[in-house]
Every structure is written in structure tokens, then in C-alpha cells.
Amino acid sequence: MEITIKNLKDIKVVKLVGDVDASTAPSVQQQLVPLAELNSKILLDMTQVPYMSSAGLRMLLTLYRQTSAKDGKLVLVGLSEDLQDTMSVTGFLDFFTTGTTLEEGLAVLN
Amino acid sequence: MQTNFKGKIMGDRHPFKEQLIEEIKSLRQEVTALKNEKAAFEVQRKLLENLVDTEGFSVETEVLKVSLQKTLDLATELTQAEKGSLFLLEPSGKIVDAILSRSEVTPKQTAKLIGTVLDKGLAGWVIRHRQVGLIADTEKDSRWLTLPDQPYTVRSALAVPILRGEKLLGIITLLHSQPDRFSLQIAEQMRLTADQMALVLENARLYSKLDKYSKALDAELETGRQIQIDFLPYEIYQPANWQIDARFYPARQVSGDFYDTFFLPSDNVGLVIADVCDKGVGAALFMALMRSLIRVFSSQAKLQGRTSTILEENQPVPGSWLGQSMLTNLSHLEALQAVSLTNNYVAQNHWQLSMFATLFFGVLDPVTGLLTYINGGHEPLFILGNSGIKNTLKATGPAVGMMPNVKFAIKQIQLEPGDILIGYTDGVTEGKNPDGELFTNKRLISLLEQPAASVSQLLDRIKTNLFDYIADAPQFDDITMLAVQRVF
Numbered sequence: 001m002e003i004t005i006k007n008l009k010d011i012k013v014v015k016l017v018g019d020v021d022a023s024t025a026p027s028v029q030q031q032l033v034p035l036a037e038l039n040s041k042i043l044l045d046m047t048q049v050p051y052m053s054s055a056g057l058r059m060l061l062t063l064y065r066q067t068s069a070k071d072g073k074l075v076l077v078g079l080s081e082d083l084q085d086t087m088s089v090t091g092f093l094d095f096f097t098t099g100t101t102l103e104e105g106l107a108v109l110n
Numbered sequence: 111m112q113t114n115f116k117g118k119i120m121g122d123r124h125p126f127k128e129q130l131i132e133e134i135k136s137l138r139q140e141v142t143a144l145k146n147e148k149a150a151f152e153v154q155r156k157l158l159e160n161l162v163d164t165e166g167f168s169v170e171t172e173v174l175k176v177s178l179q180k181t182l183d184l185a186t187e188l189t190q191a192e193k194g195s196l197f198l199l200e201p202s203g204k205i206v207d208a209i210l211s212r213s214e215v216t217p218k219q220t221a222k223l224i225g226t227v228l229d230k231g232l233a234g235w236v237i238r239h240r241q242v243g244l245i246a247d248t249e250k251d252s253r254w255l256t257l258p259d260q261p262y263t264v265r266s267a268l269a270v271p272i273l274r275g276e277k278l279l280g281i282i283t284l285l286h287s288q289p290d291r292f293s294l295q296i297a298e299q300m301r302l303t304a305d306q307m308a309l310v311l312e313n314a315r316l317y318s319k320l321d322k323y324s325k326a327l328d329a330e331l332e333t334g335r336q337i338q339i340d341f342l343p344y345e346i347y348q349p350a351n352w353q354i355d356a357r358f359y360p361a362r363q364v365s366g367d368f369y370d371t372f373f374l375p376s377d378n379v380g381l382v383i384a385d386v387c388d389k390g391v392g393a394a395l396f397m398a399l400m401r402s403l404i405r406v407f408s409s410q411a412k413l414q415g416r417t418s419t420i421l422e423e424n425q426p427v428p429g430s431w432l433g434q435s436m437l438t439n440l441s442h443l444e445a446l447q448a449v450s451l452t453n454n455y456v457a458q459n460h461w462q463l464s465m466f467a468t469l470f471f472g473v474l475d476p477v478t479g480l481l482t483y484i485n486g487g488h489e490p491l492f493i494l495g496n497s498g499i500k501n502t503l504k505a506t507g508p509a510v511g512m513m514p515n516v517k518f519a520i521k522q523i524q525l526e527p528g529d530i531l532i533g534y535t536d537g538v539t540e541g542k543n544p545d546g547e548l549f550t551n552k553r554l555i556s557l558l559e560q561p562a563a564s565v566s567q568l569l570d571r572i573k574t575n576l577f578d579y580i581a582d583a584p585q586f587d588d589i590t591m592l593a594v595q596r597v598f
Contacts, residue, residue: 022388022390053587056465
């Protein structure tokens with residue numbers, strides 16, 4: 001699992017590369033949760049996440065709760081078709097803001 | 111030139127001879143050194159051969175003790191010592207085990223040594239100084255402590271600490287009744303040997319520690335597994351004219367999957383299949399919580415408000431209820447409140463953990479075949495008729511525990527005689543073969559499309575195909591299936 005975090009003005013752009021499952025989710029969470037500060041804008045680029053297990057969804061839910069609690073915004077982009085299906089069935093898509101491309105995600109946050 | 115040469119020879123006759131003698135001397139020394147090196151190498155080889163075999167054995171095992179005994183015997187033989195001993199020590203210098211050469215000491219005598227502290231004499235000196243103690247003649251060395259009434263008189267002694275970094279793991283002592291029996295060469299050989307032994311001993315200690323820890327952990331998990339099984343129904347509830355069966359294959363000792371079948375006081379049957387997010391102990395704890403909350407809430411929740419308003423607000427089919435009896439409809443609705451109550455309980459009390467479960471809860475009237483259900487973010491369930499899949503029971507709301515106060519829509523469907531309701535967790539469709547490819551929905555559906563004689567046969571068919579597919583690849587996720595058939 002590779003995690004790169006860049007700042008684009010006031011937006012924290014996080015790029016994940018690799019599967020997010022029970023073995024990788026804890027370290028992803030550990031690195032991402034501190035990004036949720038007051039009014040922070042986080043863009044999570046998952047274009048290169050081929051697979052996400054329920055442990056990954058749990059990580060997303062934690063991140064969502066932390067950003068919401070601090071009046072921040074979280075946008076997910078580049079979800080694979082499988083992941084969109086899973087997030088749709090489990091109801092996650094109803095709560096998360098998503099976009100297709102990085103540009104689209106940035107536009108939502110700006 | 112010749113003259114010069116001759117002259118040189120003649121004139122330098124004396125120094126030349128000395129030079130030759132010097133060269134021969136140095137050659138002899140070299141040969142001796144080489145011989146010694148070869149001997150040392152031979153000693154090392156023999157000792158190592160013996161020691162390497164013991165990797166992966168804990169300090170307590172007989173294998174290691176036998177090997178240490180052999181190593182000591184070899185060391186005694188190679189140094190031509192008359193007696194040898196090997197003490198394994200605690201950091202304090204207390205003996206934890208004693209091995210003596212040539213098995214001349216009884217277990218009783220060994221037992222007597224264990225627990226004593228080596229703080230005196232040569233051993234005490236070696237322990238304090240952490241270096242090789244070589245005594246050429248005990249009569250001329252103050253480090254040697256002569257004890258009264260000893261049947262054996264020692265004159266030469268060599269004591270070598272077994273050191274690993276700063277840690278003293280043991281001490282080897284070699285003795286002889288004649289003075290000057292151990293050379294510096296031998297002392298050096300034994301020091302090298304002790305280094306190798308230290309490595310083996312430390313390995314054995316670490317292995318033993320790991321082994322104990324992992325056994326304790328395994329025992330704890332086994333207890334957890336037993337208790338978790340207790341959170342699954344002891345017996346699958348079998349109403350008249352119905353057949354219900356389930357399969358449960360956790361990926362680890364404990365799991366987040368569960369199924370439940372139980373009798374409701376309203377003469378209905380509760381059917382649950384669920385998958386708590388993530389894996390292992392955390393998921394297992396939440397499995398126990400959610401299973402219990404669903405069971406308790408479903409038999410105790412009471413609807414509040416006007417019956418007509420409640421029925422109107424919760425219509426499972428747009429514009430109407432499928433059930434003929436409003437009493438049955440109400441009792442199903444009442445039981446299904448367990449889902450939102452459980453959802454709010456988990457989301458409000460455990461929000462910090464972000465745990466949730468995909469959960470299907472169906473309430474079945476076994477007399478009429480009416481099924482009222484909530485699918486909280488779970489994989490679709492299927493109703494199979496004579497010609498395959500008749501209906502797909504998709505999610506009617508989000509996963510349970512994810513967000514407080516969300517709405518879980520209810521649905522109703524009629525199970526006809528012969529129909530099978532089948533539910534599964536994603537461990538089935540996401541089962542991976544050795545190439546990492548998923549079992550997929552497609553494979554599952556093709557198995558569901560073939561007629562089945564009974565629910566057991568259907569579940570066995572899926573199980574066999576799935577485990578054949580996974581083959582020798584590790585099972586990543588818990589696998590659970592629940593099937594319900596209306597026989598008449």
C-alpha cells in the first residue's frame with residue numbers, strides 16, 4: 001500500500017495505490033485520520049485501488065465521521081466499478097460525495 | 111658476479127644459515143597454525159553439525175538437551191579434557207540446567223545443582239569478567255577454589271562463557287587432573303564454539319518464548335471460537351412444512367459472519383444472515399452484540415402510535431401490504447423494528463469504532479409463506495423456484511450501525527411451495543483461487559440455476575464447488591450460507 005499526500009492550496013489530496021483490506025486498512029487509517037482538522041478539505045484518489053474489503057469501508061467510515069465532526073469535507077474519486085457496487089449495496093454512496101476524476105473532485109471542493 | 115655471489119655466500123654463511131633456520135621456524139609455525147586451524151575447523155564443523163539440527167526447538171525440549179550433551183561430549187573429547195560441564199544460566203548466574211559430560215552424573219545430582227548460583231571460584235570469575243578463564247595449574251592460581259572432600263583433583267581448568275551480546279546464557283567448564291593440559295589455542299577454539307552455542311541457545315530461547323506466547327494466544331482464540339459458536343443457534347429451527355439449513359466456515363478461529371434462525375412469540379420465524387465488517391476478534395465481538403440485539407429487540411419491540419398510520423407509513427409494496435392478515439403484517443413490522451433499534455444502538459454507542467454489519471433480517475409466517483424483510487446493505491438473497499432464480503431480494507437500506515436514525519425500508523414477498531430462499535455472505539462470491547481470481551456472482555448463480563433436491567443438497571453443492579475453486583489458496587473471508595425451503 002502506497003499513500004502519497006499532497007497539498008493543492010487548501011485541499012489535501014491523498015492518493016492510495018494498492019488494495020485496502022484487513023491488513024492494510026489500519027495503516028491507511030492511521031495516516032489519514034490526522035488529516036481531518038477543522039474545516040479541512042480532503043480528496044481521496046482511489047483510481048489505483050483495485051480492491052477494498054469491508055475493513056476498507058470501515059476505514060472510510062471513520063474518516064467520514066472525523067471530517068464531518070470537524071466540519072470538513074471529504075470527496076472520493078476514481079472508485080472502481082466493483083467498489084461503487086459495494087458502496088451502493090451497503091448504502092455508503094448515499095453519504096459520501098464522489099467524483100469520477102481528480103479534476104471533478106477538486107471542483108467539488110473548490 | 112659469481113665471485114660476488116660466492117663471496118656473498120661464503121661471506122654471509124652464518125647469517126644465511128640463520129635465515130634458513132628462521133624461515134624453517136616460521137614455516138613450521140605456519141604449518142602448526144594451519145594444522146590448528148584445520149583442527150579448529152574440524153571441531154567447529156562437528157559441533158555445528160550437531161547444533162544446527164536443533165534450530166526451531168525450545169530450550170525445554172529433549173532434542174536440544176541431547177544435542178547440548180553431544181556438543182559437550184565432543185568438546186570434552188576434542189580438548190582431551192577428563193570432565194566437562196555445561197550450565198545454562200539465568201542472567202543472575204543461577205543455574206537453570208546442568209549438563210555434565212559422559213553422563214557420569216545422575217539426574218538427582220543434576221537436580222541438586224539447578225537453582226544454585228555460580229558466584230565463586232573460576233566459574234564465578236568467568237561470570238563476573240565475561241571472558242575465558244584458563245588455569246594452567248590450579249595450585250598456582252587463586253581463581254581456583256578447592257573444595258574439601260573432593261574425590262577428584264583438578265589441576266587444569268578451562269571455563270568459557272556462552273555470551274550473546276551482553277547476555278550470559280551459560281558456561282562450559284573443562285577439567286583435567288594434570289596441569290598444563292589446555293593451550294591458548296584450545297581456549298580460543300572453545301570460545302568460538304561457545305559463540306555458536308550462544309546463537310543456538312538464543313534461538314531456542316526466542317523460539318520457546320514465541321512458542322509459549324503463540325500457544326497461549328491459540329488457547330484464548332480457541333475459547334473465543336467456542337463461545338462464538340454458542341452465539342449461533344444450537345439447532346436450526348425447523349417449522350412444520352419447512353426445511354432450513356446453514357453452513358458456516360470462518361476464515362480464522364473467530365469470525366464476523368453469523369446466521370440465526372429463531373421462533374418469535376408471534377408464531378413467526380426469524381431468519382438472519384449477516385456479515386460484520388473487518389475480521390477477527392473485533393468483528394466477532396460485534397457479531398455477538400448484533401445477534402443478541404436482533405434476537406432481543408425482535409421479540410420485545412412494541413410499535414407506538416395508531417395502527418392504521420403505522421401500516422400506511424411502512425408499506426412494503428407501494429400502495430399496499432401483501433399479507434392478508436393485518437395482524438400478521440403488524441407482527442412482522444414489529445419484529446423488524448429490531449433492525450433500526452440495533453442500528454441506532456451501534457451507531458450511537460460504538461461510533462468511535464465505525465463498526466457496521468450488512469444484515470438481512472426476514473420474518474417468516476410458516477403457515478402462509480409470507481416473508482417480510484429488511485436487507486440492510488447485504489448481498490442480495492435469492493428465491494429459487496422450479497426454473498431457477500425467481501426473485502432477488504436486494505438491499506432495502508444501508509448497512510446496520512453505519513449511520514444513526516436512517517430509514518430501513520421493509521419489503522414483503524410470498525414463498526410458494528417448493529421455493530427456496532438462499533442467503534450468503536461475500537466470502538462465497540469473493541472466494542479466491544490460487545491465481546487470486548474471485549469465485550464471482552456468475553459462478554454462484556449458475557449453481558443456483560440447477561435444480562436442487564433439498565436445501566442441504568444445494569448448500570453442499572455450493573460448498574463443494576467453492577472449496578474446489580479455492581483449492582489450496584488460503585481462505586480470506588468467512589463463508590456463511592443460509593437456505594430455507596417451503597416444502598409444501
